[in-house]
Amino acid sequence: MIEMQDVSKTYSNGVTALSRININIEQGEFVYVVGPSGAGKSTFIKMMYREIRPTHGTISVNGINLSKLRHNKVPLLRRNIGVVFQDFKLLQTLSVYENVAFAMEVIEEQPANIKRRVMETLDLVGLKHKARMLPTELSGGEQQRVSIARSIVNSPKVVIADEPTGNLDPDTSWEIMNIFDEINLRGTTIVMATHNKEIVNTIKHRVIAIEGGRIVRDEAKGDYGYES
């Protein structure tokens, strides 16, 4: 599903964020990416949806070789990848429904499909009854659920989440994790960068630890391994 071979990234200011990364993530896996701040987690994750390109090595996602992918084909790659952020990135002037529908409209889906699929997805994240509300009228956890709904509404094969519980209190974080588990159970690959020790140690999944731009640990059903 996601394969990296000998991947390195050096930024134009000379900072090396990643060096010689080799990794293979199978379809349907749930992977935590852990490590101290500034270790290269963000770079690692952003490379998967080609927000950042490696200076060396090859990455392939869903069978597409990203280093050979032409610029105008990137949108097609992104349609198979859902992305969730710590700060939700919702459009404040649009309702919950419109925020989710937006992701389908801009890739020119049929209106009839949009309506059905958005309601289905909002039901999955438990927000069907709040479809008409604005993001500002929701709690942080609810806003994150809207953003998750938006990331999966186009049925991507993989969801990449960058600290999705970073801004949420513990109780809410568990709710969000339950949703990710639900999505994973339906066959979607999930890659999640996180600092949340309890979650990683309780809901056991594969753990990839990155330190100083290198993978220092990669274990199935691993531990968080750091003092939080």
Added chain:
Amino acid sequence: MKRRVITDMKARTFRRHIRESFKSLTRNGWMTFASVSAVTVTLLLVGVFFVIMMNLNRMATTIEEDVEIRVHIDVAANEKDKDYLEEKIGQLGGIKSITYSPKEKELDNLIKSLGDRGESFKLFEQDNPLNDVFVVKTKDPTDTMKIAKQIEKMDYVSSAKYGQGKVEKLFNVLKISRNVGLVLIIGLLFTAMFLISNTIKITIVARRREIEIMRLVGATNSFIRWPFFLEGLWLGILGAIIPIAVVSSAYYYLFDFIQAKLIREHFIKLIEFNPFVYQLSAVLLIMGAAIGIWGSLMSVRKFLKV
């Protein structure tokens, strides 16, 4: 069946782009107003300049057609000498026509052109003091002076005259006003484009998050660009409306007034309203659209690294 679905989808997408572009026009009210005004001022000047230049050009061609060299033949020349001279002039490059006009005809013309006062010249019919003349026309009126000088050096030529000074002056005035106008207009065009690209830059900044999400969920680059492209187009077209209205109606109402005066005093005709003004309107509209599109492309390329 499948084809139909695709075309339906395209139309719907297009409607969405149009809706979005109008939304940003109203959202950035003041910037919209500023850019439309800039285009308006620019095109108004372009329009007025165009009308004046085209008419001046028309006058120049009319006058140019009248530019001729009058070769006064030496009184000592006999028929053979005249034939020889005519042949020599004909051998110069760039000659359109040579017409012989005997001195009797010259006197007639003189008397006619002086009207009542010409009567007194009739006395000269007995002993005509004028010369026989070759009237020479050149293919390119700007060559007139050069050719006149060459003819003047030939044998049997007493003098070669053309509208000395006047012709050069007219050409100079035309050239200078053309250049000054062009510089002015190019400067204004850039100002208008700069303002439009700034307006669109503001739209892009205001919609940064929207654009970010569109890119994340896989909207194509052209899908993202279209609304901005259309916004630029509307700004340009909106800016062209007032100049077209003003220039057309001004030409329509001033035409008769100026025309009457010009014909009476100078025998000069203006360019007819139809189709000139319609062509001019089309030019202004296209220029407005081009300024708008160019302005938007500049900012989109810079600020939307998609």
